Amino acid sequence: xxxxxxxxxxxxxxxxxxxxxxxxxxxxxxxxxxxxxxxxxxxxxxxxxxxxxxxxxxxxxxxxxxxxxxxxxxxxxxxxxxxxxxxxxxxxxxxxxxxxxxxxxxxxxxxxxxxxxxxxxxxxxxxxxxxxxxxxxxxxxxxxxxxxxxxxxxxxxxxxxxxxxxxxxxxxxxxxxxxxxxxxxxxxxxxxxxxxxxxxxxxxxxxxxxxxxxxxxxxxxxxxxxxxxxxxxxxxxxxxxxxxxxxxxxxxxxxxxxxxxxxxxxxxxxxxxxxxxxxxxxx
Amino acid sequence: xxxxxxxxxxxxxxxxxxxxxxxxxxxxxxxxxxxxxxxxxxxxxxxxxxxxxxxxxxxxxxxxxxxxxxxxxxxxxxxxxxxxxxxxxxxxxxxxxxxxxxxxxxxxxxxxxxxxxxxxxxxxxxxxxxxxxxxxxxxxxxxxxxxxxxxxxxxxxxxxxxxxxxxxxxxxxxxxxxxxxxxxxxxxxxxxxxxxxxxxxxxxxxxxxxxxxxxxxxxxxxxxxxxxxxxxxxxxxxxxxxxxxxxxxxxxxxxxxxxxxxxxxxxxxxxxxxxxxxxxxxxxxxxxxxxxxxxxxxxxxxxxxxxxxxxxxxxxxxxxxxxxxxxxxxxxxxxxxxxxxxxxxxxxxxxxxxxxxxxxxxxxxxxxxxxxxxxxxxxxxxxxxxxxxxxxxxxxxxxxxxxxxxxxxxxxxxxxxxxxxxxxxxxxxxxxxxxxxxxx
Numbered sequence: 001x002x003x004x005x006x007x008x009x010x011x012x013x014x015x016x017x018x019x020x021x022x023x024x025x026x027x028x029x030x031x032x033x034x035x036x037x038x039x040x041x042x043x044x045x046x047x048x049x050x051x052x053x054x055x056x057x058x059x060x061x062x063x064x065x066x067x068x069x070x071x072x073x074x075x076x077x078x079x080x081x082x083x084x085x086x087x088x089x090x091x092x093x094x095x096x097x098x099x100x101x102x103x104x105x106x107x108x109x110x111x112x113x114x115x116x117x118x119x120x121x122x123x124x125x126x127x128x129x130x131x132x133x134x135x136x137x138x139x140x141x142x143x144x145x146x147x148x149x150x151x152x153x154x155x156x157x158x159x160x161x162x163x164x165x166x167x168x169x170x171x172x173x174x175x176x177x178x179x180x181x182x183x184x185x186x187x188x189x190x191x192x193x194x195x196x197x198x199x200x201x202x203x204x205x206x207x208x209x210x211x212x213x214x215x216x217x218x219x220x221x222x223x224x225x226x227x228x229x230x231x232x233x234x235x236x237x238x239x240x241x242x243x244x245x246x247x248x249x250x251x252x253x254x255x256x257x258x259x260x261x262x263x264x265x266x267x268x269x270x271x272x273x274x275x276x277x278x279x280x281x282x283x
Numbered sequence: 284x285x286x287x288x289x290x291x292x293x294x295x296x297x298x299x300x301x302x303x304x305x306x307x308x309x310x311x312x313x314x315x316x317x318x319x320x321x322x323x324x325x326x327x328x329x330x331x332x333x334x335x336x337x338x339x340x341x342x343x344x345x346x347x348x349x350x351x352x353x354x355x356x357x358x359x360x361x362x363x364x365x366x367x368x369x370x371x372x373x374x375x376x377x378x379x380x381x382x383x384x385x386x387x388x389x390x391x392x393x394x395x396x397x398x399x400x401x402x403x404x405x406x407x408x409x410x411x412x413x414x415x416x417x418x419x420x421x422x423x424x425x426x427x428x429x430x431x432x433x434x435x436x437x438x439x440x441x442x443x444x445x446x447x448x449x450x451x452x453x454x455x456x457x458x459x460x461x462x463x464x465x466x467x468x469x470x471x472x473x474x475x476x477x478x479x480x481x482x483x484x485x486x487x488x489x490x491x492x493x494x495x496x497x498x499x500x501x502x503x504x505x506x507x508x509x510x511x512x513x514x515x516x517x518x519x520x521x522x523x524x525x526x527x528x529x530x531x532x533x534x535x536x537x538x539x540x541x542x543x544x545x546x547x548x549x550x551x552x553x554x555x556x557x558x559x560x561x562x563x564x565x566x567x568x569x570x571x572x573x574x575x576x577x578x579x580x581x582x583x584x585x586x587x588x589x590x591x592x593x594x595x596x597x598x599x600x601x602x603x604x605x606x607x608x609x610x611x612x613x614x615x616x617x618x619x620x621x622x623x624x625x626x627x628x629x630x631x632x633x634x635x636x637x638x639x640x641x642x643x644x645x646x647x648x649x650x651x652x653x654x655x656x657x658x659x660x661x662x663x664x665x666x667x668x669x670x671x672x673x674x675x676x677x678x679x680x681x682x683x684x685x686x687x688x689x690x691x692x693x694x695x696x697x698x699x700x701x702x703x704x705x706x707x708x709x710x711x712x713x714x715x716x717x718x719x720x721x722x723x
Contacts, residue, residue: 063507125507128514128535128548187704194673201669205662214536216547216650217468218658219459221347223315233308237301243445244297274315 003057003067004121006050007076011114013043014079014107021099025178033096037087040103044083051080054123063125068139071271072119077139078267079109081147085192089151093188095180101154134210142203142228146263148196149235153260155189159253186248189256197235204228223274227266234262294361295369303359310355314346360456363449374442382434382679383425390432390681393696395707397714399721401691409693409720411682418713420680433682441675442700447668454661461654467491468652472552473499474644476573478522482649493544496522500530502551502643503623504600515548517645543651550646553599557591558642559606564627564634573642579607586611587630591639601641608637676701678709693717 020036023029054067067073086102113119162176162185179185207225212218219225238255241247293299317338318325326335326344342349390396411433415422420435469482469491478498481490500518507513514534521529521541531539538547555576562569563585572589574580579590593605601622609615610630620626625638680697695717699706 125509125511125513128512131514131534132536184704198666198669198673201665205666208662209659212652212655213538214547215549216538216545216648216652218655221314221319226311226315226347230308230311233304233311237304237308240297240301240304270315 001053003050003054006046006053007110008114010043010047010050010079011107011110013039013046014083014103014110017043017099018104018107021096021103024096025100028178030096036096036099037090040083040099041087044080044087047076047080047083051076058123061123063123065126065130066136066139067123068136069126069130070120070124072113072121074139074143074267075109075113075119077143078146078150079106079113081143082106082109082150085144085147085151089188089192093180093184095184097179098151098155098158098188101158102151105150105154129214132210132214134206134213138203138206138210141199141206145196145199145203146267148192148199149256149260149263152189152192152196152256155185155192156253156256159185159189160250163250163253182249186252189252190242190248193235193238193256193259197232197239200228200232200235204232224266224270227262227270231259231262231266234259291365291369294365297366299358299362300366303355303362307355307359310346310352313343317343319347320345356456360453363453367446367449371443371446374446377677378439378442382436382681383423383432385432385434385681387427387430387432387683387685387694390683390694390696393681393698395698395710396694396696398695399693399717401693401721411684411693414716414720415680415682418716420713422682429686431684433684434679436677436679438675439677441671442677444668444670444672444675448665448672451661451665451668454664455658458654458657458659458661461657462652463654466650466652466654469649470549470647471649472644472646473497474554475499475502475558475642476571477644495528495541496525497546498522499645502645504551515551517548517647519546543653545650547648547650548645549648552644552646553601554642554644556642557601557604558640559589559591560638561587561589562636564636587635588615589637592617594641604639604641606637606639608635610635673701676706678706680710680713693721
């Protein structure tokens with residue numbers, strides 16, 4: 001059993017998790033709840049094993065490094081963090097409905113990692129610039145942030161479905177009637193966004209410190225840096241709108257979705273559409 | 284309204300903050316799409332003369348340092364300072380307020396006020412202070428006639444978290460300004476065995492005196508089996524008045540710092556010259572020569588003649604070279620040796636170990652930034668401030684023992700400035716405990 005097999009299995013298990021969570025929602029089958037959670041947790045452990053194995057394999061190849069160094073590895077880690085955060089939220093807020101919105105993000109990420117022909121899945125050695133202890137700190141902080149924003153966007157979609165579903169439409173009403181109350185969704189959106197914001201801040205800071213130890217400049221307005229700052233500004237604006245203008249509900253839900261678009265561009269778009277220091281992340 | 288208060292109100296408004304942040308976010312996009320720092324011909328070629336002229340007027344090729352972008356950052360700073368000065372006194376008043384001065388009527392009017400009534404005189408047995416303490420609330424109290432008001436709060440100072448974050452942003456700006464005025468960024472190419480006392484500054488393209496001498500002892504590139512570069516290494520020595528004071532092997536991510544100036548491995552350049560090292564095996568005597576390609580040289584004392592007659596290169600990088608070697612009147616020999624490895628030539632009775640390598644210059648980034656620690660402190664303060672601002676809330680509870688009413692009553696109210704849902708749970712826990720105490 002090697003890491004690529006385990007990660008391949010993960011793609012399908014997350015797909016099945018998605019189906020289970022959607023089934024709970026659509027077929028009003030709360031009994032499936034326990035199964036969905038256990039299944040997702042097992043899938044997450046399989047993925048964890050896959051990541052650890054990939055790490056070990058890199059050492060066996062004599063080029064040992066954490067599996068966080070190219071686009072493929074980062075997408076896999078992104079999925080891993082989303083599931084971890086989701087399971088924590090499910091445990092803390094005692095609701096399984098969010099799974100139908102958050103788990104698909106992890107599934108899509110894994111599917112993209114597994115089936116895209118653009119991404120190289122090979123374990124490759126590290127170029128000199130990436131050989132630093134800051135690598136793990138920087139990537140982990142950024143991706144915890146990204147994953148939190150992904151979950152916030154999932155919750156945003158959920159909120160919009162809940163608030164937009166017309167009372168007359170019975171099917172839709174009955175579907176969204178099993179969602180948590182809008183106030184609860186709004187609260188969790190806010191909390192995940194705040195959580196993500198702190199980790200994004202940490203990600204930018206660790207990146208700046210790393211850049212300073214590698215190149216002697218903590219900030220060089222490279223497109224990746226600039227986009228991470230744009231995303232940071234965006235969430236700072238949302239948080240100010242909430243705290244000082246009392247924005248909540250639909251507005252915040254929409255902004256959580258737009259914010260995630262900015263995150264996706266920072267993470268993915270910059271590597272493929274713009275050039276810069278992070279270009280090694282593009283293969 | 285005076286002009287001063289108008290200006291003050293303008294700079295302290297949240298509207299301005301949101302406007303500035305939006306503008307900064309939106310305009311920052313421009314510089315990620317239009318390449319920065321290219322020569323003006325580049326913009327003419329790619330965008331046409333007219334657009335390029337327009338770019339020049341707005342400083343687009345260097346937009347993050349343009350007057351208008353720095354102006355936006357300045358506006359943000361002024362906004363941060365003035366809005367913090369404007370709001371802080373009121374917040375400080377809340378932090379230090381005497382909450383026992385609150386009237387019982389206000390406790391009753393709070394939206395989450397709960398009441399318990401006592402048919403008997405059981406209320407006299409309930410020790411409110413102890414009950415609160417059990418739930419993690421240390422209360423102070425005040426007698427109001429026959430009645431008693433209890434108050435307890437948690438993390439009152441967390442209200443200043445947001446100002447800590449604002450201060451941290453200003454600290455980072457201060458650090459950047461210190462770096463700009465008291466530091467420099469530059470680069471230099473130092474050939475192997477060569478040294479420099481100057482570097483070339485980016486800002487004004489002039490040269491800067493280091494105040495000491497930096498020598499490159501050697502430069503090497505290591506490769507992985509698949510041909511990818513594994514490490515760029517330079518051995519550097521700092522000399523003060525000809526005396527060696529510090530030697531360090533630097534790599535990417537592992538620079539050398541001396542007197543506040545840091546040297547980073549950033550690039551290299553291959554020469555057509557070779558470095559040849561000859562060691563006489565018997566005596567151990569050794570000498571290094573800088574040898575131009577296909578030129579003959581001699582080591583007079585040993586009567587040796589040698590040269591590089593051919594070389595095989597991958598791109599700019601020599602992988603092996605053909606060494607021609609002649610000792611005295613003995614016949615010359617020729618041998619291919621891999622870059623940076625050794626071979627042995629015999630000349631009559633003597634043996635010579637010869638190593639050859641292509642000569643390189645190491646490319647160093649040079650930076651002096653006395654503001655960087657201020658920036659780092661700002662970053663730490665920011666994380667701390669964000670944690671306080673978002674994860675801690677000022678929670679306050681009031682308990683009022685009302686003995687004046689016809690039936691003795693107990694009132695409970697509370698408020699939190701953040702995470703109201705979390706506080707509602709805390710409050711309901713407390714209510715349960717009071718329920719139990721009342722029923723017991």
